[in-house]
Amino acid sequence: MWILVLAILFAWPVVSSAAQEKQEKKPADRPNAVVARGATITATVEAIDYDKRTVDLKGPKGNVVTLKVGPEAKNFNQVKTGDRVTAKYFESTAIQVRKPNEPPFAEKESSVQVAAKGASPGGVAVETSEMTAVVDAINYKTRMVTLRGPQQKTVTLKVDDRVKRLNEVKKGDEIVIRRTEALAIDVKPAK
Numbered sequence: 030m031w032i033l034v035l036a037i038l039f040a041w042p043v044v045s046s047a048a049q050e051k052q053e054k055k056p057a058d059r060p061n062a063v064v065a066r067g068a069t070i071t072a073t074v075e076a077i078d079y080d081k082r083t084v085d086l087k088g089p090k091g092n093v094v095t096l097k098v099g100p101e102a103k104n105f106n107q108v109k110t111g112d113r114v115t116a117k118y119f120e121s122t123a124i125q126v127r128k129p130n131e132p133p134f135a136e137k138e139s140s141v142q143v144a145a146k147g148a149s150p151g152g153v154a155v156e157t158s159e160m161t162a163v164v165d166a167i168n169y170k171t172r173m174v175t176l177r178g179p180q181q182k183t184v185t186l187k188v189d190d191r192v193k194r195l196n197e198v199k200k201g202d203e204i205v206i207r208r209t210e211a212l213a214i215d216v217k218p219a220k
Contacts, residue, residue: 059126059202060194067119074112074219079105086114103143104150111219116212123207126198135160135179150216159207164200176204 072086075093082098082105098105108114136159143152162176165183172195175185188195 059128060192060197061123061125062192063121063123065119065121067117069115069117071113071115074108074110074114077108077110084108101141101143102150102152103146104148107150108216109219113217113219115215115217117215119209119211121209123205125205125207127203127205128201130203151214153211153213155209155211157207157209159205161203161205164198164202164204167195167198167200169196174198 070088072088074084075087076085077083082100082102083095084098085093085095087093137156138158139154139156141152141154144150160179162178164174165177166175166185167173172188172190173185174188175183177183
């Protein structure tokens, strides 16, 4: 799974301007990049089942989805038909090349903050994961790189032409991926 994420990210040409500016002003010791994006969507509560803890949300294009709401949502009983639910999603991925110093690894950390009992429904969930892969082979002319992940699975992929300083990446280097996803939910009563 993480090897697939690495493959997608290495081929993904979007690099945030902040990371690009940092590289232009003072080059990092090793090649690196940051990819970030976010989205906001607002939906209307069409139906709610408090016993089953499900809610039907109608999106801006008229699509309706049914979501199961976990027990961590303390104020689910305050949500009513017609309420507007706004979800803000943000993801950021930092890619860094470093010299090898330990075997590949993968780890995950999560945190959830929910509204206090009696407050307006809502909450924030953040999940951060980090993993490494080792460069097993690299062809600078064709821009093909073979990576080996924590479970010793390998993937060969083409590095996008917009990735700079590929010539500094060597066989045996580690590629470190740190991915953060955050979701904030806010519920506003119907007017």
